[in-house]
Amino acid sequence: MSAKKQSEVTSGAGLSKQRVVAEAMRLADREGVDGLSMRRLAGALGAGAMSLYHYVASKEELLDAMIDVVFGEIELAPVETDWQSAMRQRAVSTRQVLARHPWAIGLLESRTSPGPANLRHHEAVTACLRRAGFPVLMATHANWLLDSYVYGFALQEASLPFDTAEEFADMGEEVYLPQLPPDEFPYLNESAAALVAAGYDPAEEFIFGLDLILAALEPLRESA
Numbered sequence: 001m002s003a004k005k006q007s008e009v010t011s012g013a014g015l016s017k018q019r020v021v022a023e024a025m026r027l028a029d030r031e032g033v034d035g036l037s038m039r040r041l042a043g044a045l046g047a048g049a050m051s052l053y054h055y056v057a058s059k060e061e062l063l064d065a066m067i068d069v070v071f072g073e074i075e076l077a078p079v080e081t082d083w084q085s086a087m088r089q090r091a092v093s094t095r096q097v098l099a100r101h102p103w104a105i106g107l108l109e110s111r112t113s114p115g116p117a118n119l120r121h122h123e124a125v126t127a128c129l130r131r132a133g134f135p136v137l138m139a140t141h142a143n144w145l146l147d148s149y150v151y152g153f154a155l156q157e158a159s160l161p162f163d164t165a166e167e168f169a170d171m172g173e174e175v176y177l178p179q180l181p182p183d184e185f186p187y188l189n190e191s192a193a194a195l196v197a198a199g200y201d202p203a204e205e206f207i208f209g210l211d212l213i214l215a216a217l218e219p220l221r222e223s224a
Contacts, residue, residue: 015047017055021065025101028066033103038062063107068115070104073097076124083132083221084214087142090125091150091210098154105155109147133221142217149213153206165201172196 024041038059042049056062075093077086098105111118129139162168172192182189 015045015051015055017065020045020052020055021062021069024062025066025069028103029101033063033107036062061113064111064113064115067104067107067111068117070097070101070108071115071121072117073100074121076121077128079128081128083128084218086128087125087146087214088207088210091146092206094150095154095157095206098151099157102154102158105151105158108151138220142220145213145217149209153209157203157206160202165199165203168202169196169199 020041023045024036027041027044028036036059038052039049041062042052045052056065073093074097075089077089081089114122125143126139129142130136134142162171173196176192177189177196180189180192
């Protein structure tokens with residue numbers, strides 16, 4: 001082994017898989033996952049790039065581990081919780097976790113080598129729906145529907161140009177309304193003005209939509 005390669009391997013002293021994954025997540029949280037590379041990660045850890053391969057064999061294995069941490073952060077309701085409350089708690093927690101790790105939105109269901117937290121999460125969700133009386137196929141429909149809603153909302157929320165109701169109100173008055181002359185866009189102008197005046201908070205839409213979905217699923221469970 002050349003002196004350079006030996007230096008790269010030995011400069012990883014003090015590393016662990018947990019530390020490598022944690023630093024990768026910090027980089028992804030700041031800069032997104034597309035720019036994450038083993039060399040970039042090694043630089044952030046003060047280690048040689050070759051030393052990382054003692055802990056993860058490839059970037060795909062690193063992503064598997066990162067996604068497993070994300071699933072581990074999602075709170076699941078106790079087993080005795082009724083199914084709607086359990087699914088609501090899980091959805092709210094998932095949204096909060098994805099707000100911290102927006103890079104994960106498109107990766108949660110993409111892993112072909114899921115880790116233990118990933119599998120435990122999906123087992124718990126499926127078990128909750130099956131114990132509630134949903135047949136296998138209907139439980140699958142419900143799971144897909146809930147995940148599609150939560151992930152889609154998280155994706156849209158991550159792209160919004162404001163973070164709070166106050167920022168939305170400011171943008172409504174200063175940015176949106178001037179672009180909506182009432183003679184040309186009467187309904188958009190009316191809506192924007194009314195929402196700003198009411199102190200509308202777009203974040204509240206999440207629970208509104210989620211509760212509609214849960215309510216729509218209940219008769220399907222009962223009929224099944």
